[in-house]
Amino acid sequence: MADGSNMGGFEMAAYDCSILQFEGWDGAMAKFEVVLNRILGEPLPNKVGDTARHDDRLVIRIAPRRFWLLCDGPPPVIDVDAEFGCTLPLGEGRIRLRLSGRGLKQVLERCVAADWETLGDGRAIQTGLDHMPVLLLRRSGFECDLLVPRSLSKGLMDWIADASASDRYLTPSNGST
């Protein structure tokens, strides 16, 4: 029986988050994906929530016609033919929270209405945390990234910290923010 008592080990760290968004036009998606394949490599994630890793870049399909390229450094400057789609850098508006530890599942079930057990490694879902939009990216059974709006990052970190409060091993650490 799952309860809050075995929340051993939980860590949270915050980082800047560099994103380049690609969106293709309805009706031009096939051509747009050919262009993207050339720019980002193959294959592109097929379904919303799927991800594909190419070197140090992660491509997530976040909507039927929309992809996010997550990079470690500043986003590359890439333009696509306006006949097929467009790009938009979103490097400033989100914070990437890395949550990890054996207590992760217990913390997450207090935060998001998502079934961690059936979410595969490398899968992403967009859902609500305290009714605010976040993107949850499962890295492994004990590690995930949460992309949260910057203006809400302080409040949501407070929320997550409180949700993990029964875990006395919580060690707040700070990334590059």
Place this chain on the structure above:
Amino acid sequence: MLRIECPYCGPRDHDEFRYGGDASVIRPVHDDADFEAWYRYVFVRENPAGPHREYWQHVIGCRQWLVVGRDTRNHEIASVRSAREARA
């Protein structure tokens, strides 16, 4: 609570969605000057006790507008399609 199966994100709690009203009314084209057409689109509703087509946006998810077929008597959801596909 209602759970709505987003065609892109899977089943989600309804509080991830924003309700957008009756999806069976036909919006006039943007430059249609016909008053009656706009009047019907904005104000005239069937309000059925039974199957109802309605717009929901998965606003805390993929942000797509969806057409949901919901029975107003028991909240059973028979279909969910993206609004773009439902229109096509």
Place this chain on the structure above:
Amino acid sequence: MRRLHEGGRIDRSRPMEFIFDGKALAGYRGDTLASALLANGFGLVGRSFKYHRPRGIYSAGPEEPNALVTVGARGRREPNLPATTVELADGLVAESQNRWPSLKFDIQSVNGLFAPFLSAGFYYKTFMGPTRRAWMVYEHFIRNAAGLGRAGEEPDPDRYEVRNLFADVAVIGAGPAGLSAALAAGEAGAKVVLVEQDFLAGGTLLSEPADGEARAWLSVTLARLAHMPNVSMMTRTTAFGAYDSNVLGLVERHGSGTADPAKGEARQMVALLRAKTMVYATGSIERPLTFANNDRPGIMLASAARTYLNRFAVLAGTRVMVATDNDSAYSAAFDLAAAGAEVTIADGRAEPTHERLEQSRHWGIAVRRKSLISNALGRHAVRAVTLSEPGGTITLKCDLVVVSGGWSPTVHLTCHLGVRPVYREDIKDFVPGKLGAGQFVAGAVTGGFITAGAIEEGHRAGAEAAAFCGATKSVQPPFSLDLAEINAGPNGSHFVTSPRSGPLPHFVGGKDGSPARRPQDSLPTRSGERWFGNRKAELTKGKAFIDLQMDVTVSDVALAHREGYESVEHLKRYTTLGMGADQGKTSNVIAISAMAGLRGMAVPDVGTTTFRPPYTPVAVGALAGRSQRHLYKPFRRTPMHDWHVANGAQMLETGVWMRPSFYLASGRDVDQAYPAEMRMVREAAGLMDISTLGKIDVQGPDAAEFLDRVYVNGFAKLPIGRARYGIMLRDDGIVFDDGTTMRLSERHFFMTTSTAKAADVMSRLEFLLDTAWPGLRVSVTSVTDEWAAMSVAGPTSREILAAAFPDLNVSNEALPHMGFLEGRYRDKPLRIIRLSFSGERAYEIYTGASVGKEMWCRLIEAGTPFGQKPYGVEALGALRVEKGHVAGPEIDGRTTLDDLGLSRMAGKRSGYVGDVLGRREALSDPARPRLVGLRCLEPGKRLSGGAILFRPGERMHGHGLGRITSVTYSPTLDASVGLALIARNAAEEGAEIVAAYPMKGQTVRARIVSPIFLDPKGERLHG
């Protein structure tokens, strides 16, 4: 009453001390508060709601109507808990309720003497109409007299949680049916959550004698479940609500007394369980019998007496009267006799079954036939009962009366889903109606009260539920519990067994759990009559209660009927029947039957009441979970938030954002600070954090066309590098929002919206693109969080900008009003737009959110030599009023372009959203409002927002000519000024008007003026 030396499921090696009404008492681990009180000889544990009658323990479960107690002290005080569901913990403190000065001597029990006045409809009759005023006088006394427990007044120190769970199969109830269902579904490979409200799994099996087969079945089954990693069992967890889409609301209680919030322990945790299928194995609740004084301490349900005996090793009485109209109470009688009690059975039926009589003889129990209990004697404890029998009445001594009127399936949860229960004449009760796909029922809730049948049903339901969600591994046949059931009648045994020696009776019911023949019953079978057999007796002997918790009697129901409150819904509201914390678990069906009898109708024609969540009470704290105190709701903070706080900003909650209201450097309070900040902006410069504005990136080949359609004014011809103020309408022609949009390139625009409407505008744009104009190749993305934004406004703003950005040409020629510059700042994007909200020359500076604070500090530094300081939203709002700019109070979802004096924005354009319906005839009615300015004419007085406008001398009533929407003190004019919406035919500049504020009894004279109080030609902002 005494504790037996052996037996039961209590742990005698773990004694526990607890306090009840200040007295230290002892119990054991495994006790409930109720069982421990009984073991300590407490027959009287509370006073009733209305009449303050002494009450004892009536049941052994959540249906308890009587034994409500308050547990805990100070902030942890929790009233109205049924003692039957409170798990005993060491150090537990509980007290009885609704009594003063003490439980045994309660002054207000004299209410009993005034009972005729407290009957059904008392409030309506006494305090409505001409006597309504009396309520004001008496309310205090009545509220004090009637009621249940008192909540704590101190802050609750406890921690609560809400969590999210997922399962393939949710099984509600861990009795024989539920356990069997969980086992089958688990074996099939489904992920199963099994929910049990008790702290032990087993349901009715826990009430079986210790030496029975039931115990073996239970331990083997639990061991098998424990070995299944895909099955989780949640005890101490009540499924309090069933919701659409197979969502269950669960509340988990902390196991061992007081939860320690310092250790992160939650006292209660709500879990929302989203399952693919549900198995309702919720069991049934025994029905009481109705007779005079049927509420006396020492009267309890037969099943409860059996539970106290077999589970808790408490013999609740030694001289026991068993009053029943069915067979199930016989097993209680036999077990009590086996424990040494002297037992008599008063069976209402003419011919109890042969086996029962044989067994009774074996146990030395006298069975009285056609014997109806009509009265109970004794005040604080029952000491005798009167039985009505064909040969007359007889009074027999006893110290415990156990009653059984059959069983009510626990249909509450299925009712939550809107599924109306169906009446079954054979069991004289309701069973769940037809459930939706993926929902199953098993066990006593189906109206079949046989253990073997329940196990089979549970097994089948579990396997089917698993198959429904694709788990189809092979499942072993059910592990049967081959109990010799006393009787298979649905009105008979409730999973009961007779393991005692003596003639073992035969199982005669349907093997598949279907109901067997109803045992012969000599009671009147017309609905309702049997509940009303003793009405006459009540008049002479005392009250006969239907709803023990709400003190509703048989005569109350009769009165409601006489006065025409015949429908079940009226009956409920008129008498308060079923409106207690127990939701009438033991009374609803009896009341419906009673009303059916009075009306001469069949029960199903009278109707059922609708059960609603929660099944049992849930602490409000548990529903709130973490959303309290500083986490009550999420706040958005701008990139400069910390700077504001560190520099004396008084932060204000504005919608979802925290914004500086004013800075302490400008004044000690808001009234002093905001005029100072306004003066600073008008005379030098001010810096304002505007990061909260909604920002939307709009791009694509059709972006210009798209904007042309959503704004009333055109954007297709907006030159690159220029900004334009725009207004959006709703489809019905009412103003939706305003904002500024600038053109970055041919296909790329940057839109801003008001702070308040940002989310609505974004969603609306997406709606139009997805549903109306999918052919437009346009991408819209919210970039509100991407940009830190700030505005420098005032006569010295250009100098400040030049100082801050020495590399940029910010001259009037290079950056005119509505002009736009792009650049880089610390390797982040930078956008500067010259536009004004305050009427002063002003610039909006946008940069990457991660460097917002640095940019802010740079502007503070550059601006200080020019007299610039930061200002807050209070001054911002006042500056725009002086300039006559409309905002939220004017764009209130009711006003049109014309109302706001903005029709020139649309000009002769057409084809934009809201165009056609905006030209509705009704919207040009001369009584429509028009935006005007008001200037207060009375020195020393102020205009008030929301004040109603009248002509001088006009009688002040109704809605007047209009209302004031925004007010401020204008330091420039040294006057109180405001914006107002007033009927067009009265909006005459120069006219005098009276602004009335009836809430405060104020009236102020004002003059109608132009809404633009300052610089009407806009020389300041263009300069």
